Amino acid sequence: MSKKIIAIVPAAGVGQRAQRDPADQPKQYRLLQGKPMLRWAVEALLADSRVDQVRVAVSAADPQAAAALQGLDRTVFRPCGGPSRAHTVLAALEDADLAHDDWVLVHDAARPGLPLPALSRLIDVCLAEGQGALLAQPVPDTVKRAGAQPVPETCVLTGAAPAAQPAVAVVAQTVSRDGLWLAQTPQMFQAGVLLCALQAALQSNKDITDEASAVELLGVAPRLVAGSVRNFKVTWPEDFELMEKWL
Template sequence: MNCWGVIPAAGIGSRLGAAVPKQYLEIAGRTLLEHSLRALFADARVKGVAVALRAGDERAAALACLQDPRVLRVEGGAERADSVAAGLAALGERAAEDDWVLVHDAARPCLDAKSLGALIDAVAAGGSGAILAQPVSDTVKRSDDGNTVAATVDRRSLWLAQTPQLFRLGELTRALAGAGAVTDEASAMEAAGHPVGLVPGPRTNFKVTTADDLLLARCLLAAGENS
């Protein structure tokens, strides 16, 4: 199974309110981007990763992990989909259309090797793309005004999408080109009519978006380093 990766890392992480883009915040001696990149390379089936960076990004030059010959640095875009498309285009010079591509968030540093392996194994066995996702376990409320409960939503069919999301290079490239604004790659594949499988992912594979997330990631990664 020929497998590659794309990490969109051109954002500025404005919601976190940090002094630097969140992918460059350090936890346990490494930036979030380094942790996320290392997580993909933990599986030997990943042959290379395209990292999409903001134009003029000077911090990237200081990261030793980006000097790895398996890493392809490309210029990202204003939106996530633009950065992913740039990464896919760069991989197209090395990979075949029917090769598989893992798209993973730069700010999702706690991906474990077991979950990554389970995703790749599931896709290899089933032959169609899939994503890591977490079944919703809490009671879900819907609010129409942001202040009061309008209804309780049936959670039995609800999942929280995670990354990596794993699809064929050619199919994903075409799906993103015709999808417009999407928040993840699975949405583009769904719109293009492709089946998208669900592989259960752990709660620890969360995206760092808020200060609380950063604190939790620091605890988890520090514990992992100590162990």
């Protein structure tokens, strides 16, 4: 018997970096082409019929999820959001009560441009190999590591202190991009593996930024599956206009 494929969309945050004004609504509910960004992201997951259900994890006081997701098949929202992404995904996993070998896709609400071919590639690889994987893209640009700006010395001739300079990052190192990939979502793992990984990472206070980083701490090497430039994460205020052009 085939195992279920459940998608989890953590949507309990507000997306502060995407806000021009503190009064702006959470970014997942900002409209793109007339629809909330969250709805676009869920519809992208539903485009592959192998996804049995999408479970959106929102904060307990969220007043907008019902309207944003109204009428979508195979979709539920659950008020189980936590203080961080990892806490939210873990709570959503526990709430879903899945079998150990069911599959879980975790997708960002801020990636509404996920193309169906990329999603299908990810599912195909995981089912064929029985291993977890994530969408990602090789880093195309030269990578710089920033360092502290050197403090100018006092003028040796006049003894005057240097004029104040605006804070700006400086290059400390050029990092080779060989073998570097930009992680995207969805990230797909068996439910039991992801559950154990998140529990262990949170209990040990490990700094994890995505599901794959938690699984890696178990000594597991997730597969990298080619993503798409359209699947970029809406992070900064100007990203909304760019995403609307893709949609």
